[in-house]
Amino acid sequence: MLADGFVKTLRxxxxxxxxxxxxxxxxxxxxADPGLxxxxxxxxxxxxxxxxxxxxxxxxxxxxxxxAESNAPLAVDLRNQVREQLASGRSKGDVVDYLVAxxxxxxxxxxxxxxxTLLLWGGPALLxxxxxxxxAYRLQRRxxxxxxxxxxxxxxxxxxxxxxxxxxxxxxxxxxxxx
Amino acid sequence: xxxxxxxxxxxxxALAGFLAFGLTLNPREVPSPLIxxxxxxxxxxxxxxxxxxxxxEEMRGQVWLLNVWASxxxxxxxxxxxxxxxxxxxxxxxxxxxxxxxxxxxxxNARGMALEAETAMAVERARRxxxxxxxxxxxxxxxxxxxxxxxxxxxxxxxxxLIDAEGRIRYKHxxxxxxxxxxxxxxxxxxxxxxxx
Numbered sequence: 306m307l308a309d310g311f312v313k314t315l316r317x318x319x320x321x322x323x324x325x326x327x328x329x330x331x332x333x334x335x336x337a338d339p340g341l342x343x344x345x346x347x348x349x350x351x352x353x354x355x356x357x358x359x360x361x362x363x364x365x366x367x368x369x370x371x372x373a374e375s376n377a378p379l380a381v382d383l384r385n386q387v388r389e390q391l392a393s394g395r396s397k398g399d400v401v402d403y404l405v406a407x408x409x410x411x412x413x414x415x416x417x418x419x420x421x422t423l424l425l426w427g428g429p430a431l432l433x434x435x436x437x438x439x440x441a442y443r444l445q446r447r448x449x450x451x452x453x454x455x456x457x458x459x460x461x462x463x464x465x466x467x468x469x470x471x472x473x474x475x476x477x478x479x480x481x482x483x484x
Numbered sequence: 485x486x487x488x489x490x491x492x493x494x495x496x497x498a499l500a501g502f503l504a505f506g507l508t509l510n511p512r513e514v515p516s517p518l519i520x521x522x523x524x525x526x527x528x529x530x531x532x533x534x535x536x537x538x539x540x541e542e543m544r545g546q547v548w549l550l551n552v553w554a555s556x557x558x559x560x561x562x563x564x565x566x567x568x569x570x571x572x573x574x575x576x577x578x579x580x581x582x583x584x585x586x587x588x589x590x591x592x593n594a595r596g597m598a599l600e601a602e603t604a605m606a607v608e609r610a611r612r613x614x615x616x617x618x619x620x621x622x623x624x625x626x627x628x629x630x631x632x633x634x635x636x637x638x639x640x641x642x643x644x645x646l647i648d649a650e651g652r653i654r655y656k657h658x659x660x661x662x663x664x665x666x667x668x669x670x671x672x673x674x675x676x677x678x679x680x681x
Contacts, residue, residue: 378590
C-alpha cells in the first residue's frame with residue numbers, strides 16, 4: 306500500500322517534470338517551423354503593443370480565439386494589419402476603430418459600454434441587487450413570523466418542563482392529539 | 485398566492501424560450517457595421533485584363549452585387565450555378581471580388597512568392613475555374629492580399645454585398661446564396677432599391 310502510494314507520487318513528479326521541460330519547447334515551436342513563423346516587428350515595444358492588442362481582438366473565423374491565438378489566415382492578416390498600422394504611428398485606439406468599422410463590435414472581446422450593451426454590463430449588478438433584495442425580504446419576513454410564534458403559552462411551558470423532567474408519560478395529552 | 489408554486493415553472497419556460505430562440509440564431513453570421521454606409525473605395529486589377537483596373541465608382545448609378553469568391557472556396561461551388569443562372573436572366577450585374585486566390589489556398593505556400601508571380605498564378609487559376617464553372621460576372625477583380633476584403637469586413641468566402649446606385653452597401657449575404665435567400669431577400673431588396681432610385 307505504502308509502496309503503491311510512493312510509486313504514484315513518483316509518477317506524478319515525473320509527469321510534472323516532463324510537463325515543465327516541455328513548456329519552453331512548445332513555446333518555441335512556431336518559430337521552428339518556417340511555415341508558421343509569426344511575423345515580428347523589430348521594435349520590442351511595438352511588438353508588445355501588437356501582442357497586447359491582438360489578444361483583445363476576436364478572430365472572426367474561429368470565434369472563440371483572439372487574433373493573437375488563431376492561425377486562421379484572416380487572423381494572420383489582421384495581426385499584420387495591426388502591426389503595420391501601429392508601425393506607421395497610429396494609436397491603439399485608431400487601430401481598434403479601424404477594425405470595428407469593418408467587423409463591428411464583435412471583434413472586441415471587451416464590449417464597449419453603450420446603449421445596446423447596458424443590460425450586458427449592468428445585468429450582473431441588477432441580478433445581485435435583485436437577489437440581495439429578495440434575500441433581505443425573505444429574512445425579514447421569517448424573523449417576523451418567528452417573532453409572532455416565538456412565545457410559548459404557560460401551559461406549553463409547563464408541559465415542556467414536565468417533559469424535560471422525565472415525568473410526562475402520565476400526561477393526558479397524547480402526542481397524537483396535537484396536530 | 486396559491487399559484488406561487490408556478491413561479492419556478494414560469495421561470496423555467498421563460499428561460500427555455502430564450503434558449504430555444506438562441507438555437508435559431510447563427511453565431512457565424514456577424515452583422516456587418518457597413519450596412520447603409522458607403523462601400524469602401526477600391527481600385528484593383530481586372531481578372532480579364534490584369535494590366536487595367538476597375539474601381540468601385542464605375543458601378544455608380546447601378547444597383548449591383550459584389551460577390552466574393554475564390555477557386556479554392558468549396559462553398560462557392562454551391563452558389564455558383566445559381567449565379568450563372570442569374571447572369572443568364574440578366575437580373576442584376578454581379579462583380580466578382582476574387583479573394584486571395586493564391587495565398588488563401590491552404591494547399592499552396594505563397595510565403596516568399598513575388599507579387600508578380602502570385603498575380604500571374606492567380607489569374608491563371610481564376611480564369612481556369614471560371615472556364616470550368618461558367619462566368620456569371622460582368623467582371624472580376626483580383627484582391628491578391630485580401631486587403632480590400634478586410635475593408636469590406638469579409639471573414640469567409642463566399643460573401644455577397646448588395647450595393648445601391650449611390651455606392652452604399654445595403655445588404656450583406658454571408659455564405660452561399662441559396663435559391664430561397666435569392667427569391668425572398670436579395671431580389672426583393674434589389675427591386676426596392678431600383679424603385680427608390
